[in-house]
Amino acid sequence: MEAAPGIEKILIAFAAALAIGVSAVATAWAQSKIGSAGAGALAEKPELTGTIIILLAIPETMVILGFVVAAMILMMG
Secondary structure, three states, X not given: OOOXXXXXXXXXXXXXXXXXXXXXXXXXXXXXXXXXXHHHHHHHOHHHHHHHHHHHHOOHHHHHHHHHXXXXXXXXX
C-alpha cells in the first residue's frame, strides 16, 4: 500500500514542528526551575545576579538547536 503523494510533505512538516515544539517545552520547563531557584538565591545573595542571568540564558540554546534541526529537516525534505 503506497502513501498518498502529499503525506511525505505533511510528515516532514510535522517532524520540523516537533523539533521546535519539544525543545521549546523543554526550555520552558528548565527556565521555570532555574527561575524559581534563582529568585530564592537572589533574595539571599544579590551579588549572584549576573550568574543567574547566565544560567537563565543557557537553556535558550535548546530552542536554537531545535530551530537548526527543523531547518535541516525542511531543507533535506
